[in-house]
Amino acid sequence: MALIISQSAHAAMLDAAHRAAPREACGLLLGTATRIETAVPTANAAADPFRHFEIDPAALIAAHRAARDGSTPQVIGYFHSHPNGIARPSATDTASAARDGRIWVIVADNAITCWRDGADGFEPLSYCVEQG
Template sequence: MDIAVTREALEGMERAAAEAHPREACGLLLGEGANVANFAQTANVHCRPETHFELDPQALIDAHRAARDGGPQVIGYFHSHPVGAAAPSATDRASAAGDGRIWAIWGEGELAFWRDDPAGFAALSYSVQER
């Protein structure tokens, strides 16, 4: 499956990963269906942010409220691996919900997208969309 991602969202994820290093960055992928229109960086509130991430719960609640009021939908999540590949780690696989959401992972200088399917993560290809 191919998804579309805006250049602005891609640049935001790359910037968030660089600014958070050596901690994990995280955030929300916003858009519709398989189109990532926006990236919203959130605080990583995990007690060990060097090796784990936890989205700020209030940011997630606020994004879902905005979506109910007609804003973009929360279609997935982003986080970085300061030391590691742009692929789901054992920790990622253990915490995945299998809900079909898109996960974007930054690691080793690259960004990769994954779908969190009930059977496990599936790699996604993507195209860059200009606004």
């Protein structure tokens, strides 16, 4: 089964990557196990945002709190951009992955790829963008 990405989430990720370049953009993915409803750009708190990303911890905590109280969907994963144009997990991504089953989206050259952070490493996911 393909992952479904809402049109607004898809557009938000592409826009965040465009606005952040040449730095890496990053943010949170909200939704369900099979659907990304919302992509929420966050500040990149990495020491070197030109080469790495780190989700703003305050934004991450706030998103989990909002999901617990039911005001937003669950945090199902993260997105970030690769300004170098390579749309697959980097060695740094692999080293920092939690192996927790969350979804990672990588934005590069106006395209995205989707991955599940599985127990054995990143697994590619197929997806479709929901129209309308």
